[in-house]
Amino acid sequence: MPPLLTSMATSCVSGMLPRFRINVLAMAGGFPPFVPKEVERIKDTHAIALAKRIERVPVKIDSEKGAIMSSCVRPLHQNSNEPVVLLHGFDSSCLEWRYVYPLLEDAGVEAWAIDILGWGFSDLETLPPCDVATKRKHLYQLWKSYIKKPMVLVGPSLSAAVAIDFVANYPDTVSKLVFLDASVYAEGAGDMAKLPRFFAYAGVFILKSLPLRLYATNLAFDKVPKGSLLDWTNVGRLHCRLPWWEDATVDFMIDGGYNVVNLIKQVKQKTLVIWGEGDRIIDKQLAIKLCNDLQDSVLHMIPECGHIPHVEKPEKVTELILSFLARENVTQEQLQKVLN
Numbered sequence: 001m002p003p004l005l006t007s008m009a010t011s012c013v014s015g016m017l018p019r020f021r022i023n024v025l026a027m028a029g030g031f032p033p034f035v036p037k038e039v040e041r042i043k044d045t046h047a048i049a050l051a052k053r054i055e056r057v058p059v060k061i062d063s064e065k066g067a068i069m070s071s072c073v074r075p076l077h078q079n080s081n082e083p084v085v086l087l088h089g090f091d092s093s094c095l096e097w098r099y100v101y102p103l104l105e106d107a108g109v110e111a112w113a114i115d116i117l118g119w120g121f122s123d124l125e126t127l128p129p130c131d132v133a134t135k136r137k138h139l140y141q142l143w144k145s146y147i148k149k150p151m152v153l154v155g156p157s158l159s160a161a162v163a164i165d166f167v168a169n170y171p172d173t174v175s176k177l178v179f180l181d182a183s184v185y186a187e188g189a190g191d192m193a194k195l196p197r198f199f200a201y202a203g204v205f206i207l208k209s210l211p212l213r214l215y216a217t218n219l220a221f222d223k224v225p226k227g228s229l230l231d232w233t234n235v236g237r238l239h240c241r242l243p244w245w246e247d248a249t250v251d252f253m254i255d256g257g258y259n260v261v262n263l264i265k266q267v268k269q270k271t272l273v274i275w276g277e278g279d280r281i282i283d284k285q286l287a288i289k290l291c292n293d294l295q296d297s298v299l300h301m302i303p304e305c306g307h308i309p310h311v312e313k314p315e316k317v318t319e320l321i322l323s324f325l326a327r328e329n330v331t332q333e334q335l336q337k338v339l340n
Contacts, residue, residue: 032056034071034121036241038234047235050098050113054121059142061134068128070142071121073101073113082152082175083110084321085143089157089308090183091207091249093120093239096156099314100321107322112147114139116162118248120239130248131255132165140170152325156180156310157282161258168263177271178321181279181307182290188259200250207249208240222278222306264293271297272324274317276305298324 029052031039039051050073057074058067073094075083084104088096094113104111115122117138118130128134139162143151153174155163160182167174206212210233217233218224224232239245271294275287284301291297300320302313310317 032121034123036238038241039238042234042238043231044098044235046098046102047095050095050101051238054094056121056123057142057146059138059145061128061137061141065126065128068117068126068138069123070117070138071115072142073097073111074146075105075110075112077110079108079110081108081110082150082325083112083147084154084325085147085151086111086113086154087116087156087159087162088113088120089159091119091240092236095235095238096308096311100310100318103314103318104321107318109322109325112151114142115239116159118252119245121242124242124244124248127244127247129255130251132252132258135162135252136166136169139166140173143170143173150175152176152178154178154180154321155182156308158183158258160184161186161260164260164263164267165258167269168260168266171268174269176324177267177269178274178324179271179290180274180309180317181276181282182273182286183282184260184264184290185286186258187261188257197250197254200253201246204246204249204253208237208245210237213237219280220307221312222276222304264290265295268295272320273297273299274309274320275299275301276307276309276312277301277303278305279307281307 031052032054034056035051035054039048042048042051053073054071055074056069056071059070060067071094086094086097086101088094094115097113101111101113117128117135118124124130150172151174153163153166153176155161155178157180160179161184163174163177163179164184167177213233213236214229217229217236273287273291273294275284277284287299287301291299302309302316305313
């Protein structure tokens with residue numbers, strides 16, 4: 001099973017990032033009705049702003065069943081450039097991207113922050129399968145219905161495996177890849193997939209617990225600012241408040257999870273690999289192995305950074321992504337405007 005601690009902490013103190021812009025219109029509006037009421041306890045203004053922009057769009061993955069109302073943050077305007085599609089880590093949500101997303105938007109990038117089926121804030125009341133194959137099909141149908149052109153697919157932690165699995169099946173949909181502290185060498189869920197459902201549900205109950213989430217939050221970062229731990233944790237576990245979260249997570253575990261080890265060397269797309277030097281969850285030596293296994297890649301290590309660089313060092317991550325796109329999508333003028 002992928003590390004349980006991969007992407008659970010997804011918030012940051014707004015005062016740490018004085019240059020960040022907050023969407024005033026988003027802050028002025030209310031939260032979508034499907035976001036759990038516990039969102040009112042969150043103090044992080046950037047998390048609040050992005051939560052207010054989450055919407056659900058219909059995605060049909062089964063011709064005999066209704067569409068799944070799928071959660072995402074859509075760009076205010078679509079353009080002719082390559083869209084950048086932001087996935088999130090294991091058992092997380094699009095709120096991971098609350099700091100990087102507005103910076104990409106300021107640079108004129110068509111950015112999408114998408115919740116992977118089974119996590120995030122989609123409506124799963126009908127309990128659709130949330131196994132690997134269905135997650136893949138759901139992402140493809142969302143891309144086909146709304147994005148409709150080759151994308152730069154960004155995958156932190158476990159969603160790097162999601163991206164590899166996706167590009168192996170739909171290579172023409174992805175122009176480039178960006179991985180952050182990628183969890184791609186775990187061979188599925190291991191023994192967890194063999195557990196009886198009763199024990200699987202017990203494990204998921206523990207996964208949701210506040211003590212484990214607090215521990216995971218502390219572990220995921222190089223340094224947690226004083227007084228921030230609880231708020232970071234509340235953002236990271238907000239999606240767990242939805243009534244179908246346990247069922248969706250158990251379904252994923254029982255299915256066996258992601259095993260993409262044999263697919264890595266088949267990836268042909270140019271790939272940017274970003275890694276926090278202080279990652280205590282996945283050894284940074286695996287970053288070197290990953291770049292050696294990929295056909296066309298470049299590696300950037302971020303000092304004083306843990307497992308979730310897009311939360312801990314969002315300005316640096318934005319700079320790296322924009323530079324990666326600069327030759328085609330983003331002009332140097334736009335790049336400097338955002339980063340200065």
